[in-house]
Amino acid sequence: TQLLEQSPQFLSIQEGENLTVYCNSSSVFSSLQWYRQEPGEGPVLLVTVVTGGEVKKLKRLTFQFGDARKDSSLHITAAQPGDTGLYLCAGGDYQLIWGAGTKLIIKP
Amino acid sequence: NAGVTQTPKFRVLKTGQSMTLLCAQDMNHEYMYWYRQDPGMGLRLIHYSVGEGTTAKGEVPDGYNVSRLKKQNFLLGLESAAPSQTSVYFCASSYRRATQETQYFGPGTRLLVL
Numbered sequence A: 001t002q003l004l005e006q007s008p009q010f011l012s013i014q015e016g017e018n019l020t021v022y023c024n025s026s027s028v029f030s031s032l033q034w035y036r037q038e039p040g041e042g043p044v045l046l047v048t049v050v051t052g053g054e055v056k057k058l059k060r061l062t063f064q065f066g067d068a069r070k071d072s073s074l075h076i077t078a079a080q081p082g083d084t085g086l087y088l089c090a091g092g093d094y095q096l097i098w099g100a101g102t103k104l105i106i107k108p
Numbered sequence B: 001n002a003g004v005t006q007t008p009k010f011r012v013l014k015t016g017q018s019m020t021l022l023c024a025q026d027m028n029h030e031y032m033y034w035y036r037q038d039p040g041m042g043l044r045l046i047h048y049s050v051g052e053g054t055t056a057k058g059e060v061p062d063g064y065n066v067s068r069l070k071k072q073n074f075l076l077g078l079e080s081a082a083p084s085q086t087s088v089y090f091c092a093s094s095y096r097r098a099t100q101e102t103q104y105f106g107p108g109t110r111l112l113v114l
Helices: none
Strands: A005-007 A010-014 A019-024 A032-037 A044-049 A055-058 A061-065 A071-076 A085-091 A102-107 B004-007 B010-013 B019-025 B031-038 B042-051 B054-057 B064-067 B073-078 B087-094 B109-113
Touching: A005 A085, A010 A019, A019 A102, A032 A071, A044 A055, A044 A061, A085 B042, B004 B087, B019 B031, B019 B087, B019 B109, B031 B073, B042 B064, B042 B073, B073 B087
Parallel strands: A010 A102, B010 B109
Antiparallel strands: A005 A019, A019 A071, A032 A044, A032 A085, A055 A061, A061 A071, A085 A102, B004 B019, B019 B073, B031 B042, B031 B087, B042 B054, B064 B073, B087 B109
């Protein structure tokens, strides 16, 4: 059974700081997706990574897929209050498996 | 273009009552999904549909039924609600299989079963 573990579960930092959150598995995934969910709303796709070692950038967010395609990371540079939310990773070959998420709070 | 809409937004049920959650999408997507989200557990797939008239079980289907009579609508039914079904329910749709394509989510339905 494929599982995705996200760490940390919760992170609260000051505006302007950098941070990295992780999505790990013992299984190989053909691709991984990252979503952001704001309170009271559904998740919204940020990025999909498909190639081992791939790095994708979305403004201040940098996503990396591990060489072995078992893990991924999300790095935020100079975090802003608008980055606050629940960050979810998801992957799977037929049905998506979801991590439990990292709840991120950026304090002004 | 409303995307994915869900009805109702919030509902309180007593144990044993039944209800239907409605999901509608206006993007002409083939695939539709019902998830539940519980604290610390991420999203879990209840049922999904790969096209009008077809449905399939997901990871946690027990206690739920679904129907997809029209391409744009996906209904989730609870025949006899239990407190364990207290959760936030999300509907999503995608043009192709979710592992290869963006899923678009509705705003969720918050259900409390007393």
